[in-house]
Amino acid sequence: xxxxxxxxxxxxxxxxxxxxxxxxxxxxxxxxxxxxxxxxxxxxxxxxxxxxxxxxxxxxxxxxxxxxxxxxxxxxxxxxxxxxxxxxxxxxxxxxxxxxxxxxxxxxxxxxxxxxxxxxxxxxxxxxxxxxxxxxxxxxxxxxxxxxxxxxxxxxxxxxxxxxxxxxxxxxxxxxxxxxxxxxxxxxxxxxxxxxxxxxxxxxxxxxxxxxxxxxxxxxxxxxxxxxxxxxxxxxxxxxxxxxxxxxxxxxxxxxxxxxxxxxxxxxxxxxxxxxxxxxxxxxxxxxxxxxxxxxxxxxxxxxxxxxxxxxxxxxxxxxxxxxxxxxxxxxxxxxxxxxxxxxxxxxxxxxxxxxxxxxxxxxxxxxxxxxxxxxxxxxxxxxxxxxxxxxxxxxxxxxxxxxxxxxxxxxxxxxxxxxxxxxxxxxxxxxxxxxxxxxxxxxxxxxxxxxxxxxxxxxxxxxxxxxxxxxxxxxxxxxxxxxxxxxxxxxxxxxxxxxxxxxxxxxxxxxxxxxxxxxxxxxxxxxxxxxxxxxxxxxxxxxxxxxxxxxxxxxxxxxxxxxxxxxxxxxxxxxxxxxxxxxxxxxxxxxxxxxxxxxxx
Ligand SMILES: [Zn+2]
Numbered sequence: 001x002x003x004x005x006x007x008x009x010x011x012x013x014x015x016x017x018x019x020x021x022x023x024x025x026x027x028x029x030x031x032x033x034x035x036x037x038x039x040x041x042x043x044x045x046x047x048x049x050x051x052x053x054x055x056x057x058x059x060x061x062x063x064x065x066x067x068x069x070x071x072x073x074x075x076x077x078x079x080x081x082x083x084x085x086x087x088x089x090x091x092x093x094x095x096x097x098x099x100x101x102x103x104x105x106x107x108x109x110x111x112x113x114x115x116x117x118x119x120x121x122x123x124x125x126x127x128x129x130x131x132x133x134x135x136x137x138x139x140x141x142x143x144x145x146x147x148x149x150x151x152x153x154x155x156x157x158x159x160x161x162x163x164x165x166x167x168x169x170x171x172x173x174x175x176x177x178x179x180x181x182x183x184x185x186x187x188x189x190x191x192x193x194x195x196x197x198x199x200x201x202x203x204x205x206x207x208x209x210x211x212x213x214x215x216x217x218x219x220x221x222x223x224x225x226x227x228x229x230x231x232x233x234x235x236x237x238x239x240x241x242x243x244x245x246x247x248x249x250x251x252x253x254x255x256x257x258x259x260x261x262x263x264x265x266x267x268x269x270x271x272x273x274x275x276x277x278x279x280x281x282x283x284x285x286x287x288x289x290x291x292x293x294x295x296x297x298x299x300x301x302x303x304x305x306x307x308x309x310x311x312x313x314x315x316x317x318x319x320x321x322x323x324x325x326x327x328x329x330x331x332x333x334x335x336x337x338x339x340x341x342x343x344x345x346x347x348x349x350x351x352x353x354x355x356x357x358x359x360x361x362x363x364x365x366x367x368x369x370x371x372x373x374x375x376x377x378x379x380x381x382x383x384x385x386x387x388x389x390x391x392x393x394x395x396x397x398x399x400x401x402x403x404x405x406x407x408x409x410x411x412x413x414x415x416x417x418x419x420x421x422x423x424x425x426x427x428x429x430x431x432x433x434x435x436x437x438x439x440x441x442x443x444x445x446x447x448x449x450x451x452x453x454x455x456x457x458x459x460x461x462x463x464x465x466x467x468x469x470x471x472x473x474x475x476x477x478x479x480x481x482x483x484x485x486x487x488x489x490x491x492x493x494x495x496x497x498x499x500x501x502x503x504x505x506x507x508x509x510x511x512x513x514x515x516x517x518x519x520x521x522x523x524x525x526x527x528x529x530x531x532x533x534x535x536x537x538x539x540x541x542x543x544x545x546x547x548x549x550x551x552x553x554x555x556x557x558x559x560x561x562x563x564x565x566x567x568x569x570x571x572x573x574x575x576x577x578x579x580x581x582x583x584x585x586x587x588x589x590x591x592x593x594x595x596x597x598x599x600x601x602x
Contacts, residue, residue, distance in 0.1 A: 031101070034092040038104045038390070041085040046351060046389040048078040053349045060358060061331045063339040082111055086201060087118070093202065104390040107558065110213045114206070114505055115197030126193040129186045130505050136183055137503035142175030151175075153269070160269050161276035166254050170486050173264035180497030187497060188466045190505070191459055207460030210453070210507045214396055215561035222457070224575065225450060225509070228516055229480070231577035232446055235584060238591040239443050240482050241600040243274065246281040258599035260484040263477070270499055271483050272448040274440040281440070283590075286433025288413070288426050292365030295421045303332050303361040309419060310371040313407065314379050317540065317547025322378070326355050334360035344370050346377030346404075351392050352385045369408050376404030384557030393558040395565035398513025403554070405518040406525070409583075415539040428534060428586070435536060435587035442515055443584065447480035449512030454480075455496060456508075470495055482602040517566075519579035524570040525550060535583045 052074040059071035086109045097105070114130065116123035143150040151159075159172045194206040203209040204218075211218035240261070247255040247265055255261060267276030296306070311322050329349075334342055342360035349356060355378045361367055380403050384392050394400035413425035455476050458464040464472045470489055473496050477483055489495065496502045523535060529546040531538035540546040553569040563573040570576075581588065 029091050029095060031095055031097050034089075034095060034097050034105065035101045037089070037092070038101055038108065041089075041108065042104060042389040045078065045081060045085065048074075048081050050350050052078040053347065053351075057347060057349060057356070057358075060341040060345075063341065079112075082108070083116055086112060086115065090202060100388075103559075104388070107390050109201055110209070112201075113210070113507055114194050115201050115209070117193060117196040118200055122193055122196065126190065126197065129190045129193070133183050133186055133190065133497070134504040136179065137497070137500055140176070140179030140498075142172065142178070144171065144175060157269055160264070161267050164250070164280070166251050166265065169264045170262075173269065174486060176269055177493065177495050177498045180494040180503070181492065183497040183503060184466070184469065184494040187469075187494065187502075191466075194505075195460060205460040205462075207453075207457035210509070211457065215563060225512070228575055228577045229446070229450055232443070232516075232580050235439075235581055235588050235591075236443055236447060237482075237600050238588060238595060239439055240602075241595045241598060242591050243277075243281055243440075245595070245598050247277075250280055258602065260478055260482045260602045263483045263485050266444075266483070270448065271481065272445055274444040275437055278437050278440055281436070283432050283436060286430065286436070288430045288434055290413070290416075290422055290426065292368055292416070292421070293363070295416065296363050296365070296368060299421060301363055303363070306361055306363060306368060306371055307332065307357065307375075309368065310375040312419070313372060313410070313415075313541055314375060314547075316542045317550065318544045319379055319547065319551065322355060322375075323353055325353070326357070326378075329354070330357040330359075332357065332359060332361050344374050346374040346381070348378070348381035348385075348392075351381075351389065353382070355382060369411055372411055373404035373408045376407040380554050383551055383554035384559075386555070387557040387559050391557045391559040395553070395556065395558060395560070395562035396513065397507070397510035398517055399562065399565065401510065401514035402517035402521060405514060406521040409518060409522045410539040410541055412537050412539040414533075414537060415541045418539075418541060425537075428537060431534070431536060431586055432590050435584055438536075439584055439587055443580070446512065446515055447482075449508065449515055451476045451480050452496075452499065452501060452508040456502070467491060478602070513575070516575055516577050516580065519583050520566075520570050520572075520576050521550075523579040523582060534586060535579075536586070 052071070055067075055071040055074040059067040089105050089108055092105060114126070116126050141150040141152050142156055153176065156172050156176050160169065163169055163172070191206070198204075198206040198209040201209065203212060208218045211221050214221045216224070243266075244255060244261050245257070247261060248257055251265060255265060261271075263271045265277075266274045268274065299305075301309075315321055331340065334340065340360070341358070344357075344359040347356040347358060348354065357371075357374055357378065359367075359370070359374065361371070377400060380394060380400060381392075394403070413422060416422035417425050455464070455473055458472070459469070468491070470491050470493050474485055474489060477485075485495065500506070501508050522538070525540045525543075525546040526535060526538035528549050529538070529540045529543035531540075540550075549569055553565050556565050556568065566575070567573050
């Protein structure tokens with residue numbers, strides 16, 4: 001009963017409680033009210049969020065219909081409260097507020113990825129449509145030989161990664177993309193309703209709302225991205241040309257010598273990361289001479305030692321060890337008796353000290369890297385736990401992912417030597433294979449990371465009308481990625497919806513930013529640590545100065561514009577993709593040699 005008075009803070013209620021709610025019914029809201037409002041809102045939202053986190057944790061580590069239902073209820077409760085508070089906060093628009101209150105109110109409004117319209121019928125419709133599209137995606141299957149032969153995305157992805165049969169790859173690709181056809185009508189409606197909700201909060205459209213998260217004018221942010229892309233584009237073009245020529249050797253005329261690469265031949269359903277085709281493009285004599293999985297097995301490493309290696313990395317930088325509860329409450333192994341979500345994630349259940357890792361650890365080189373990445377999230381979460389609740393997050397949404405990956409970039413052969421896994425680091429002449437493998441993952445990803453929201457922003461703004469959804473999608477993918485779909489795509493298809501983040505309304509630009517930022521962070525920290533090796537051989541392991549610099553940025557959380565946080569760690573207020581070129585410099589030189597006399601571009 002009391003909750004109902006506090007949470008749905010409407011003007012109808014306000015009329016009954018005039019002294020508390022002077023903002024309505026003609027009374028002018030004051031800065032003091034705004035401050036009291038946001039402080040109460042963030043406490044209340046923290047409580048709701050903690051409950052939702054707890055329910056989500058139980059669901060992810062014990063999947064049943066019941067735990068899923070309870071988690072959905074708790075999540076919805078937290079989201080609805082956020083929407084409610086964000087809308088109430090518009091009554092303080094135009095007031096001159098102290099900096100902290102103003103920033104908290106701004107973040108509250110921007111914490112939504114979708115704002116439901118005020119009209120209850122439209123609000124209900126939008127909620128139903130978004131859940132429906134995500135459901136359609138989740139249940140998507142391709143049944144090549146009738147209902148007995150259905151394959152889900154996991155099985156289809158395995159084919160995309162491992163098959164080298166062009167015909168089978170094309171069929172698999174086309175089969176999966178067909179799942180999105182029925183989404184088109186709903187997506188069109190979702191766009192107009194999401195825009196309406198965003199406009200009610202004062203944004204031009206839903207895309208402008210997403211772009212407003214970045215402490216700069218939405219259109220300036222878009223220009224920044226173009227600038228960053230121009231910085232890395234030469235490296236991407238070299239990688240693209242090299243991969244195309246090797247695939248041409250493998251697949252013949254299916255891959256043109258000078259045009260775009262077919263989207264289904266790059267080892268991934270969305271051609272977003274190409275590392276699965278590494279064996280097809282592997283350079284001769286590029287074997288680094290060791291294999292981390294084998295090194296771990298040789299030491300008889302178990303799951304706990306794997307996680308201890310990760311923790312040890314941060315302790316070597318001067319961070320406190322993880323709390324005892326981390327070891328008691330985390331999920332480290334796949335249980336034998338129940339379903340869990342094995343996809344690795346880092347949690348901060350009470351947003352203070354209750355840090356947890358959820359992962360089905362296997363003793364492999366890949367998981368060794370993943371643990372370092374995930375613990376990056378955990379140490380970030382703990383570093384900002386003294387901030388007010390609204391500021392307990394990364395400086396922008398790219399920073400959190402970037403930090404985990406920054407740490408993973410420090411997992412170098414020299415680091416493996418220092419922790420006693422490897423006897424001797426190989427000569428740097430062996431680096432081309434490792435660098436190419438990493439480029440197939442990180443450089444290939446950049447234009448993809450850019451395209452998803454370039455397309456969606458134009459859709460939300462109306463620049464791309466529904467009758468051109470598919471055509472423009474492929475125009476952008478051609479322009480940035482240099483890839484093409486199989487022949488015969490039309491507006492019957494809705495290929496963007498075959499990507500989870502589009503179907504599920506999850507903004508995507510953070511992944512592009514993370515990919516750029518991690519190299520900028522790595523270069524800056526390596527300089528602080530006094531590293532003079534090639535950048536790909538620098539590890540900040542054991543360097544307290546680099547640790548202090550990292551911590552200085554982490555503990556700011558979201559309290560200041562991200563430019564301030566960037567300055568703290570990198571000494572610059574602008575994102576800079578030149579660090580990527582530095583990191584991959586030996587590879588870029590090698591690629592350009594391989595591409596001599598061959599066409600580059602498409
Ligand atoms: Zn992550």
